[in-house]
Amino acid sequence: MQITRTMEIVVGLFVAIGIAAIFFMAMQVSNLAGFNDKEGYKITARFENSGGLKVKSAVTVAGVRVGRVSSIQFDKETYESVVEMMIASEFNTLPTDSSASIYTAGLLGEQYIGLEPGGDEDFLNNGDEIQLTQSALVLEELIGQFLFSKAEGE
Template identity: 60%
Template structure:
């Protein structure tokens, strides 16, 4: 009988270890621990060019991540509409500027928000009016050459 008891204890230990490993994966390896429990609100911004922005790209203020891009689409004027989830403790003024930047030379693209000084705050489904589009390297180089030629 002793033997079967040890067996059961070890089995219990095994199952507990397995569940602990699953928990570890969920909390420590994935982004579940950091973000999913927070409350968020949606805002959107229209960009002429969304560049290499992707769903789940980070949205930052002063380099600190406050949310993620939730969807990217184009509207009837062929302007990219980027919707993002912002954690609800960060209230953004109405005249916030949204810009698309690249992390490092080859890094991923992200949205940087620059809060303005307006008293009014962006509500759920608010729209950011002032945006600056992604910088496309090829366009920049092309511009550089046409400027050179015209000189």
């Protein structure tokens, strides 16, 4: 088979489009463009109950995503859930007295951590711990409480 110039160009185009497609998948379809584990700092927070939170769940401030959960561990002594978060290095102005809560996106959606900035002048650094936390709402507990208070009221 003779290799013509056109054939070379067409093959070049094909390979270029293929590579562009892989690039598109990485950048537009997946989270690769978002946060890179290498660039950022880690902070931890202790929750009584981390509910349905998972590794890679989102961490947001005022609804804007700033990082993700990097690990969830169980503290054997305090029986608490220790959640470690990776925050992108550009968001390095979170006050040390910020609080962390676990929210649910929609009624059945994924759970994520919402950070509420405090008023302190010092900022959180790598390895710091957030003191103020609010656990995940567990639906069964809520319903239980509701029924209990109803019963008490009557």
